[in-house]
Amino acid sequence: MDLPVFHLDFLNDRMLIxxxxILHVVINHAMAVGGIPLVVYLEWRGxxxxxxxxxxxxxxxxTFFFVVTTTVGALTGVGIWFSTSLVNPYAIGSLLRVFFWxxxxEWLVFVTEVVLILAYYLSWKSWSGKRKRAHNRLGIALAVASWLTMALIVSILGFMMDPGSWRSDKTLLSGMLNPMYLPQLAFRTPLAMLMAGAFGLAVLPRVTERGSELRARAIRTISRWMLVWALPCVFGGLWYARRVPAAMAPNVAVALTTQALVAWSRTAIGVLGGACLLIALIAIWGSVKARSLRTxxxxxxxxxxxxxxxxxERVREFVRKPYAIADYMYxxxxxxxxxxxxxxxxxxxxxxxxxxxQITPETEIDAGREVFVLACTRCHTVDGVNGVRGVLHGMYGDEPWNADAIAGYVGVMHNARPFMPPFPGNLEERRALGAYLARLQEHRDVVEGAQSTGVTTTPRVRRSDVVAQP
Incomplete structure (x- = not known):
């Protein structure tokens, strides 16, 4: 709590991230990690x-992949750093201390990747004839660099779900080789190849003529590329799912829908399974009857x-709750x-x-608001996405909201909603928060972050003045 709180009360801080x-992952997986190997393969065919x-x-x-990855992909990559540093600087700071090297x-590999993709794209026409084979090898080097950037980052993503033996020995190697690392890498690698094929098909109407022999051959080739990677993706996904910590499994149903719609989670799984099946059917169709495949x-x-x-990505991020870093930071x-x-x-x-x-009868509401900012705004807004007024209305309806009842619930909410962290303050602050939340029934509020209001500081309370609360 040493930094001012950034907050977007209409959008929700986590929604910004x-x-x-998600936009970055789509571009990175489909057009870099998977896209470059696909392009290299097509070049090799020629x-x-x-x-x-x-x-x-x-x-x-x-050309399409190059333009998108070097513009939107690059901007969203920087945007992830920017948004995570604003929303949860303590989590990203802790990860940096563990995974500095x-x-x-990854930064060195990324710079190498940028140099290679520029060289690969800009030398395409000049490296022809006898130099074409060397150009294809340059593409292979680029594909390896693209994959390595993902492979390094995946170790950090896995660590956030299950730090493994790092809990005891606190070494970089144990942090990287966490229980989730290899399963997630085994899933994301073929997934990226599949996504590359999907986006390759989507680009074909712009780069080939309708009804041409080239389009038919391209559809057939890319569809078969997708089918080749489908089975490894399934096995990697199953391995990854089996390694998700048991304590996180109950959160999956809520992650797929919402707390209010959790009864529909099986339906959501069915819809997602149907989407996977439809992709497979289109790939099969394209591999055997390419000419009949409509735009x-x-x-x-x-x-x-x-x-x-x-x-x-929504499920992966949500199931970690109530933690940002499992067993380390809420x-x-x-x-x-x-x-x-x-x-x-x-x-x-x-x-x-x-x-x-200090909380007094005169400052109770203001204190409750400050507690809300400090303890709740990483995930909640007042009236925006995941707004607390909507949650409270769903719980208490139009009856007067009772501050003591709300304060009591805040103290045990992590039992009813295991994806929420326990309340971090003392009893006096919990009562102040209850009073502030109850007041929202009749008095709307917009909680603006420090980026809008600036910062306010007051002298710290001396340790001798702090009264321990029961």
Whole structure:
């Protein structure tokens, strides 16, 4: 709690990260990690067959992938750093301390990848004839670099779900080789290849003529590419699912839908399974009857993969709750080991940026608002996405909201909703939060972050003045 709180009360802080991150993952997986190997394969087809139409097709697909990855892909990559640093600086800071050398290595690999993709794209036409084979090898090097960037980052994503033996030995190697690392890598690698095929099909209407022999051959080849990677993706996904910690499994149903719609989770699984089946059917159709595949059908796999990867990322992020980093830091940015101190002294006593230190009858509402900002705004808004007014209305309806009842519920909410962290403050702060939340029934509020209001500090309470609360 040493940093001002960034907050978007209409969008939800985590939604900001989700939008940027999912867009980046779609581009990274489909057009870099999977897309470059696909382009290299098509170039190789032209090289070995002597058919220059394959080479021209590969270059056209690469042009689309190159433009998107070096613009939107690059911006969203920076955007992930920017948004996570704003929303939960404590989590990203902790990960940086553990994985400094991993991220440093990833940065070197990324710079190498940028140099290679520029060289690969810009030398396409000049490296022809006898130099074409060397150009194809350059593409292979680029494909390896693209995969390595993902392989390094996946170790960090796996660590956030299950740190494994890092809990005891605190070494970089144990953090990277966490129980989730290899299963997730085994899933994401073929998934990226599948997504590349899906987006490759979607690009074909722009880079080939309708009814042409080249389009038919391209559809057939890319469809078979997708089918080759389908089975490894299934096995990798099953391995990954089996390694998800048992404590996180109950959160899957809520992650697929919402708390209110959890009864529909099986239906959601069925819909997602149907989407996977439809992608497979289109790939089979394209591999055997390429000429009969309509233009709209070429777009469907790409659209469905966006939905599927978005759902996967939503579930992966949600099942970790109540933690941001499993067994180490809660989703509110507070370390698990700091809870005893904060529940004794209170959040306000240790917060750097707060307008209230001591809770009195006159400052109770303001104190409750400050507690809400410190403890709740990582996940909640007042009236926006995941707004607390909507949650409270669903619980208490139009009857007067009772501050004591709300305060009591806040103290045990993590039992009823295991994806929520325990309340981190003391009893006095919980009562102040209950009073603030009850007041929202009749008095709407917009909680703006420090980026809009600036920062407020008050002198810290001396340790001798802190009264431990029961």
């Amino acid at each position: 989700a939008i940027i991150a 090289l070995t067959s002597g058919d220059e139409s394959w080479d021209r097709l590969a270059h056209r697909i690469l 991993t991220w440093f290595t 709209w059908a070429l777009l469907v796999p790409a659209l469905l993969t966006v939905v599927l990867i978005g759902t996967f 989703s509110n940015g507070i370390r698990k080991e700091d809870y005893p101190l904060l529940q004794r002294d209170g959040l306000l006593a240790h917060a750097t940026y707060t307008s209230v230190r």
